[in-house]
Amino acid sequence: MLVEPRNIDQTGDDLRMSDLFYCQQTLRAKHHWPEHLPDQGPLLLLWAYGEMGEVGEIIKKKGNGAVMNNPAVRRHFVEECGDVLMYLVDMMDSYGVTPEEISEAYARKWKKNMDRTWEENRKLYEDEDE
Numbered sequence: 001m002l003v004e005p006r007n008i009d010q011t012g013d014d015l016r017m018s019d020l021f022y023c024q025q026t027l028r029a030k031h032h033w034p035e036h037l038p039d040q041g042p043l044l045l046l047w048a049y050g051e052m053g054e055v056g057e058i059i060k061k062k063g064n065g066a067v068m069n070n071p072a073v074r075r076h077f078v079e080e081c082g083d084v085l086m087y088l089v090d091m092m093d094s095y096g097v098t099p100e101e102i103s104e105a106y107a108r109k110w111k112k113n114m115d116r117t118w119e120e121n122r123k124l125y126e127d128e129d130e
């Protein structure tokens with residue numbers, strides 16, 4: 001279900017998950033791109049990986065300092081991070097994941113991680129440190 005987002009412009013407003021889904025669904029509709037269906041999920045995920053590679057290339061070629069301090073590099077870096085989000089939202093949409101579902105899953109995982117110590121992970125490799 002499409003939820004009309006707040007006014008989406010380029011002012012840097014904090015977008016909600018439902019805004020991201022709305023943007024991707026209206027973009028697809030405007031350009032008459034095929035409906036997002038499960039068959040497209042793997043390809044959309046692959047494209048998200050591709051965009052992650054573009055993020056990695058900027059970090060690799062420009063370095064952390066430029067990402068943090070060079071406005072042009074930072075703008076490009078953030079833009080590519082946005083591309084990753086767009087394809088992840090498209091991929092979730094292809095499987096019918098709703099903004100509410102991913103929000104609930106995210107919050108549930110966050111709460112779980114807040115209580116985790118990762119002690120079990122440390123124990124896995126205890127013998128290798130000795």
Ligand SMILES: [Mg+2]
Pocket residue numbers: 051054079080083
């Ligand atoms: Mg890109």
